[in-house]
Amino acid sequence: MHFSNWQNKLSALWLVVLLIVASNLVWAWLHNDIHIQTNIFALLPKKNQDKALENTQQYVNQQLNNKVFLVIDTPDEKALVHATELLKQQVQASTLWQPLKPQLDTDQFVQTLFQHHAGLLAAEDVEHLKRQDYSALTEQSLLQVMSPGMPITAELFKNDPLLLFPRFAMGLAHQQSNPAIEMEQGFATLKDVNTISRFFTLELTQSPYNIDYQKDTEVWMKQFNQQLAQFNVKTHWTGTLLFSNFGTQSAEKEISSIGLGSSIGVLLLVWFGFRSLRPMLTEFIAVSSGCLLAFAVTHWLFGEIHLMTLVFGASLVGVCVDFSFYFMALQSQHRKIDGFSILKPVLPSLFMGLMTTLVAYLFLTFTPFPGFKQIAVFSMVGLSSAWLTSILLLPRLKALNAEPAIQTLKFIGDARCYFLQHQKLRYSSIALIVLIGLGSVYFLKSNDDIRNLQSMDQQLKQEDHYVRERFGQEQGSDYFVIRAKTSAEVEALEQQLIQQLSDLKMQGVVHSFQAIGQSIPSELQQKQNIQLLQSIPKSDLILYAQALQLNPQDVFNWQVHLSTQPILNLSKFSQHPFAFLQPNATERLILLQGIQNEQALQDLQNGYIKLLQPVKNLSHLFKEHRIQAQYLLAYALIALTLGLAFIYGLNAIIPLILPVSLALLSTFAVQAWLGIEINLFSIMGTFLIIGIGVDYAIFYRHGHDHPQVVGMALFLCMMSTLLGFGLLSFSHTYAIHCFGLTVLLGVIFSFIYATLFTQADQQHRVILNNQPKS
Structure with a gap:
C-alpha cells in the first residue's frame, strides 16, 4: 500500500509509536523498573505542616507498619514451649523476618534498674519526702519487711536500706493494663484456666506494601499455622502487612x-x-x-x-x-x-x-x-x-x-x-x-x-481486636509530640504532661496513655529525688535502723553516697518496648488510647507540645x-x-x-x-x-x-x-x-x-x- 493519503501515513506513524512504547515497557519489566504501588495511603495528599512533625508522623507510621503481631493460644505449658521454639526456628531460617527478639528481658531490665536505683522512687514515697513526713516513709519500709512475700537480703539492705526500689518496681508493674500478664522468656504471657497465650512481635525485612513480599509472608504464615495446628495451638495475626x-x-x-x-x-x-x-x-x-x-x-x-x-x-x-x-x-x-x-x-x-x-x-x-x-x-x-x-x-x-x-x-x-x-x-x-x-x-x-478508603475483612478485624484486647494493645492513632532544645527540657515537659494526663485519666477524659517517663523519671527528677533522700534527718534514720536492728552507720553511709550513684538514662533503656517513643534526644512521644474529650487534650498544647491525630x-x-x-x-x-x-x-x-x-x-x-x-x-x-x-x-x-x-x-x-x-x-x-x-x-x-x-x-x-x- 502506498502512503498516498493522510490516514495511511498517520496510521503508520501511530503504529510505530505504539511499538516503541511497548518495547520500552517490556525492557523496563525485564529489568524490574516497573513499580506498582499498593499502599492505599499513597493516594492521599501530604498534609501541609511542620516538616519536623511530618518526619515524626512518618517515623511513627514506620514503627507501627513494619511489624506483625502474633498471639498463640496453647492448651498447656508443654505446647507453649514447643510453639515458642518452633517460631524461633522458623523465623531464624527465613529471610522474611528480622531475628526474633524478646520484647523485654525482665531479669536484665530489673538488674539495670537496680544498678541505677538511687533516684528511682515510687510516687507515694516522693510525696512523703516532699511533705517531710519521714515517719510515714519509714512505716512503709517496716511494713514491707514484715510482708511475707517480700524477699529481704543483707545485700538489699546495704544498697537500699529503706527498701525504696521494690516499691518503685511494684509501681511499674501496676502500670500494666492487665496485671495478669507476665514476662516469660522475654515474651508477654497470659495464663487462664484452659488457655495459655503468648504475644510475639515480628519485624519485617521489606515494605508491607511490596506485593511479592506480601505473598511470600502469607505462604509462610499458612505453613506455620498448619504446623502448630497439629499440636492444638491456635494463632492470631494482625498488622499492616495483613491488611x-x-x-x-x-x-x-x-x-x-x-x-x-x-x-x-x-x-x-x-x-x-x-x-x-x-x-x-x-x-x-x-x-x-x-x-x-x-x-x-x-x-x-x-x-x-x-x-x-x-x-x-x-x-x-x-x-x-x-x-x-x-x-x-x-x-x-x-x-x-x-x-x-x-x-x-x-x-x-x-x-x-x-x-x-x-x-x-x-x-x-x-x-x-x-x-x-x-x-x-x-x-x-x-x-x-x-x-x-x-x-x-x-x-x-x-x-x-x-x-x-x-x-x-x-x-x-x-x-x-x-x-x-x-x-x-x-x-x-x-x-x-x-x-x-x-x-x-x-x-x-x-x-x-x-x-x-480501604476494604476491611471481618475476620482480620476480629483477629486484630482479639490480639489488642487480649494483651492490652488497644492502641489509638493519636499521640502527643514533645519537642525542645535539650533532652533535659524534653524530659521536664514530658513529666509535666504525664501529670496532666494522669489527672485527665482520673476524670475519664482518656482511657490510658503510654510514655517513657512512666517507667523512667527524668534525670532532673532523679537528682531531685536523691536530694530529698539526703534531706532525711539522721534522727529518723537512727530510729528506723534501731527498729530493724541495723547498723545506723551503714544507713548514714548509704545516704552520703547517694549523690555518687549512677543516674538512669535512656541509653540503658534501649531494649524496652517503649524505647521507640523517643525518636531523638530532643523529642518524645506519648501514645493515647480511648480519648473521650478531644478538646481537653487539645488544651494541653503549647509551643513545645503538639497533639497529632492522623486519622482525624x-x-x-x-x-x-x-x-x-x-x-x-x-x-x-x-x-x-x-x-x-x-x-x-x-x-x-x-x-x-x-x-x-x-x-x-x-x-x-x-x-x-x-x-x-x-x-x-x-x-x-x-x-x-x-x-x-x-x-x-x-x-x-x-x-x-x-x-x-x-x-x-x-x-x-x-x-x-x-x-x-x-x-x-x-x-x-x-x-x-x-x-x-x-x-x-x-x-x-x-x-x-x-x-x-x-x-x-x-x-x-x-x-x-x-x-x-x-
Missing part, C-alpha cells in the same frame, strides 16, 4: 471481576448491536493501545503506578466504545460509502465528545490527591490513544448490520420524538425534576472518614478537598459551558448542559433517598458523568436526521459504560463503591435526559441521507 495484603488481593480480584464482567457484558452487547463479534476485536485493539500508552506515560510522570489506577483503567472500555458505537451504527446505514467519507462529517462530533470527556478529567488533575492525578492522566492519555486508534482502524472495515438492534430499540427514538413534539410535557418534566431534586439534595449527607486530620483533609472538588465541579461545568458556547453558539448552551445538570441533580437526589453518604469519590465520579453526559447531548444535537440510529448507538454506549464503571459499585472498598454507584446513576440519568430533552441543531448536522443505502 495491606487483603487490600491487594481484593483489588486484584476486583480487577479480574470488573475486567471479566465488562468483557462478557460488552461481548453480548456488541453481538446484540451488530450481530458480530468483530467490534470486540477492534475495541480490544483500541483499549489495549490506550492502556499501553496510558501506563507508559503515567509511570514515566509519577515514577510508579498505583494499583487503584489500574482498577479504574480496567474500566476504560466503558468509555472509549462510545465513539466507535456511534460511528459503526451510522456506518451500518450507509454501507456502500467509504468509511473515511462517513467519518469526515461525524469527526467534529466525535472529537468534541472526546474533548468534553478530557476536560472533565483535566479538572481532576487540579486536585492535590496524587491518586486522582494518576487516574486523570491515565484516563486522558488512554482515552485519547484509544480514540485515535478507533478513527484510524474502524473506517477501514466493512459496515456491520445494526438494523435489528435499531428496530428493537426503536422505542428510544420514538420516545425522543414524542417528548420533543410536546413542549409542555418536556418543560413540566424538567420543572418537576428540578423541584424534586433540589428538595431531596437538602437531605444529602456526607461521610469523609478516611478509614473508608486526614478525614478533615478529605472533607476540605471534597468541598474544593464541589467547587471544582462547578468550575468544570462553567468551562464546558463557555467552550460549547464558543463552538456551537449561545443557543446551544441549554440543550447541551441541561441534561447532564439534571442528571447530577437526580443522582444526588437518589443517593439522598437511599441514605447513601457522599464523599470525595462520589464527587470525583461526577466529573466522568459530565464528560459522558455532554457527549450524549452532542451526539443527539448533531444527529437530528437519524434519531433511531443515535438512540441505538447511545444506548449501547450507556450500557458499555455501566458495564465498565457501573460494576465498580459492587466493590468491597467503600470509596470505589461510592464512585461506581455515582457513575451508575449519573450515566443512566444522562442518557434518559439527553434523549428526551436535547433538541437537534439545524446548523451542525450530519448529512448522509442523500447517499444511497445498501
Whole structure:
C-alpha cells in the first residue's frame, strides 16, 4: 500500500509509536523498573505542616507498619514451649523476618534498674519526702519487711536500706493494663484456666506494601499455622502487612471481576448491536493501545503506578466504545460509502465528545490527591490513544448490520420524538425534576472518614481486636509530640504532661496513655529525688535502723553516697518496648488510647507540645478537598459551558448542559433517598458523568436526521459504560463503591435526559441521507 493519503501515513506513524512504547515497557519489566504501588495511603495528599512533625508522623507510621503481631493460644505449658521454639526456628531460617527478639528481658531490665536505683522512687514515697513526713516513709519500709512475700537480703539492705526500689518496681508493674500478664522468656504471657497465650512481635525485612513480599509472608504464615495446628495451638495475626495484603488481593480480584464482567457484558452487547463479534476485536485493539500508552506515560510522570489506577483503567472500555458505537451504527446505514467519507462529517462530533470527556478529567488533575492525578492522566492519555486508534482502524472495515438492534430499540427514538413534539410535557418534566431534586439534595449527607478508603475483612478485624484486647494493645492513632532544645527540657515537659494526663485519666477524659517517663523519671527528677533522700534527718534514720536492728552507720553511709550513684538514662533503656517513643534526644512521644474529650487534650498544647491525630486530620483533609472538588465541579461545568458556547453558539448552551445538570441533580437526589453518604469519590465520579453526559447531548444535537440510529448507538454506549464503571459499585472498598454507584446513576440519568430533552441543531448536522443505502 502506498502512503498516498493522510490516514495511511498517520496510521503508520501511530503504529510505530505504539511499538516503541511497548518495547520500552517490556525492557523496563525485564529489568524490574516497573513499580506498582499498593499502599492505599499513597493516594492521599501530604498534609501541609511542620516538616519536623511530618518526619515524626512518618517515623511513627514506620514503627507501627513494619511489624506483625502474633498471639498463640496453647492448651498447656508443654505446647507453649514447643510453639515458642518452633517460631524461633522458623523465623531464624527465613529471610522474611528480622531475628526474633524478646520484647523485654525482665531479669536484665530489673538488674539495670537496680544498678541505677538511687533516684528511682515510687510516687507515694516522693510525696512523703516532699511533705517531710519521714515517719510515714519509714512505716512503709517496716511494713514491707514484715510482708511475707517480700524477699529481704543483707545485700538489699546495704544498697537500699529503706527498701525504696521494690516499691518503685511494684509501681511499674501496676502500670500494666492487665496485671495478669507476665514476662516469660522475654515474651508477654497470659495464663487462664484452659488457655495459655503468648504475644510475639515480628519485624519485617521489606515494605508491607511490596506485593511479592506480601505473598511470600502469607505462604509462610499458612505453613506455620498448619504446623502448630497439629499440636492444638491456635494463632492470631494482625498488622499492616495483613491488611495491606487483603487490600491487594481484593483489588486484584476486583480487577479480574470488573475486567471479566465488562468483557462478557460488552461481548453480548456488541453481538446484540451488530450481530458480530468483530467490534470486540477492534475495541480490544483500541483499549489495549490506550492502556499501553496510558501506563507508559503515567509511570514515566509519577515514577510508579498505583494499583487503584489500574482498577479504574480496567474500566476504560466503558468509555472509549462510545465513539466507535456511534460511528459503526451510522456506518451500518450507509454501507456502500467509504468509511473515511462517513467519518469526515461525524469527526467534529466525535472529537468534541472526546474533548468534553478530557476536560472533565483535566479538572481532576487540579486536585492535590496524587491518586486522582494518576487516574486523570491515565484516563486522558488512554482515552485519547484509544480514540485515535478507533478513527484510524474502524473506517477501514466493512459496515456491520445494526438494523435489528435499531428496530428493537426503536422505542428510544420514538420516545425522543414524542417528548420533543410536546413542549409542555418536556418543560413540566424538567420543572418537576428540578423541584424534586433540589428538595431531596437538602437531605444529602456526607461521610469523609478516611478509614473508608480501604476494604476491611471481618475476620482480620476480629483477629486484630482479639490480639489488642487480649494483651492490652488497644492502641489509638493519636499521640502527643514533645519537642525542645535539650533532652533535659524534653524530659521536664514530658513529666509535666504525664501529670496532666494522669489527672485527665482520673476524670475519664482518656482511657490510658503510654510514655517513657512512666517507667523512667527524668534525670532532673532523679537528682531531685536523691536530694530529698539526703534531706532525711539522721534522727529518723537512727530510729528506723534501731527498729530493724541495723547498723545506723551503714544507713548514714548509704545516704552520703547517694549523690555518687549512677543516674538512669535512656541509653540503658534501649531494649524496652517503649524505647521507640523517643525518636531523638530532643523529642518524645506519648501514645493515647480511648480519648473521650478531644478538646481537653487539645488544651494541653503549647509551643513545645503538639497533639497529632492522623486519622482525624486526614478525614478533615478529605472533607476540605471534597468541598474544593464541589467547587471544582462547578468550575468544570462553567468551562464546558463557555467552550460549547464558543463552538456551537449561545443557543446551544441549554440543550447541551441541561441534561447532564439534571442528571447530577437526580443522582444526588437518589443517593439522598437511599441514605447513601457522599464523599470525595462520589464527587470525583461526577466529573466522568459530565464528560459522558455532554457527549450524549452532542451526539443527539448533531444527529437530528437519524434519531433511531443515535438512540441505538447511545444506548449501547450507556450500557458499555455501566458495564465498565457501573460494576465498580459492587466493590468491597467503600470509596470505589461510592464512585461506581455515582457513575451508575449519573450515566443512566444522562442518557434518559439527553434523549428526551436535547433538541437537534439545524446548523451542525450530519448529512448522509442523500447517499444511497445498501
